[in-house]
Amino acid sequence: MCTACNTFLDRLIDRGLLIETGVDGLYGRSGAFESVIDGFDAAISRIGGGDGAEVIRFPPGMNRALFEKSGYLKSFPNLAGTIHAFGGDDAAHAGLVERLAKGEDWTQHQALTDVVLAPAACYPLYPVVAKRGPLPPQGRLFDLNSYCFRHEPSKDPARLQMFRMREYVRVGTPEQVTEFRQTWLDRGQALVGSLGLPFHLDVANDPFFGRAGRLLANNQRDQRLKFELLVPIDSEEKPTACLSFNYHQDHFGALWGIRTSGEETAHTACVGFGMERVALALFKHHGLETARWPDDVRRALWG
Ligand code: ATP
Numbered sequence: 672m673c674t675a676c677n678t679f680l681d682r683l684i685d686r687g688l689l690i691e692t693g694v695d696g697l698y699g700r701s702g703a704f705e706s707v708i709d710g711f712d713a714a715i716s717r718i719g720g721g722d723g724a725e726v727i728r729f730p731p732g733m734n735r736a737l738f739e740k741s742g743y744l745k746s747f748p749n750l751a752g753t754i755h756a757f758g759g760d761d762a763a764h765a766g767l768v769e770r771l772a773k774g775e776d777w778t779q780h781q782a783l784t785d786v787v788l789a790p791a792a793c794y795p796l797y798p799v800v801a802k803r804g805p806l807p808p809q810g811r812l813f814d815l816n817s818y819c820f821r822h823e824p825s826k827d828p829a830r831l832q833m834f835r836m837r838e839y840v841r842v843g844t845p846e847q848v849t850e851f852r853q854t855w856l857d858r859g860q861a862l863v864g865s866l867g868l869p870f871h872l873d874v875a876n877d878p879f880f881g882r883a884g885r886l887l888a889n890n891q892r893d894q895r896l897k898f899e900l901l902v903p904i905d906s907e908e909k910p911t912a913c914l915s916f917n918y919h920q921d922h923f924g925a926l927w928g929i930r931t932s933g934e935e936t937a938h939t940a941c942v943g944f945g946m947e948r949v950a951l952a953l954f955k956h957h958g959l960e961t962a963r964w965p966d967d968v969r970r971a972l973w974g
């Protein structure tokens with residue numbers, strides 16, 4: 672038993688479920704942790720798998736030009752992660768090695784690459800959909816899963832810098848898209864209920880940056896565009912968003928030029944599952960040993 676384990680994070684590390692890297696919000700995961708992620712992933716597929724979604728797996732890096740166009744830097748400049756690489760010559764390299772050895776700033780010749788880290792699984796999708804031309808009459812449905820990056824270092828194990836997000840994304844008419852979101856609001860609650868977790872739903876807003884961002888956040892709340900399914904993990908007072916249900920209206924449709932079969936601007940919605948957050952919620956509420964979890968919870972995960 673760990674005597675210095677004061678927090679949930681300490682206990683997770685002490686048990687080897689998370690492996691420290693020296694950076695807050697960046698952890699290795701054990702086999703036991705991953706088996707919970709796999710079980711939850713399979714449980715999502717058991718519910719959504721019959722809908723005929725097209726499966727696409729993007730890498731965690733996305734095209735920087737498309738990221739720049741997406742507007743992410745307008746709303747969340749503080750969270751974005753960009754990838755740089757050395758672009759200098761021999762002399763610059765010698766300087767780099769020297770400064771590194773002295774513990775000085777070595778980044779002088781680091782230049783932006785064409786790749787940034789995806790902030791959400793669905794960001795690379797919209798331009799791909801637009802490129803295919805007008806939607807079929809039934810619209811489109813996608814199944815995504817990607818590692819995502821957000822620069823929000825924290826001691827809260829549920830606020831990671833790199834984490835996995837599974838998503839279903841619906842693209843179509845306003846009716847098709849709002850029906851999809853309602854279906855997943857119902858399914859999401861049933862799913863999390865089957866895992867024996869306490870939860871509630873609430874309207875939410877994204878953490879838009881700055882003073883102008885406050886306006887966007889208020890608008891998002893007032894129009895009930897985002898719902899979150901919250902589970903207490905780090906604290907009872909501030910429960911954690913484990914699933915999100917987002918209705919973007921025609922925002923991405925207009926930005927990327929996605930048209931319905933009736934030549935209207937397409938609407939989009941997505942449901943996002945925070946894979947690590949759900950796993951952490953399960954460890955928090957059922958204990959650190961999966962073998963001792965309630966039978967019905969184990970069945971919901973692993974059949
Ligand atoms: P929060 O309000 O907690 O910052 P969010 O509203 O920014 O979360 P979304 O942008 O809706 O989250 O992301 C979709 C899902 O990804 C969330 O419901 C959550 O489960 C998960 N997620 C978001 N940020 C993190 C993070 N830093 N660490 C782990 N999971 C995350």
Ligand code: ZN
Nearest residue numbers: 791793838941
């Ligand atoms: Zn999304």
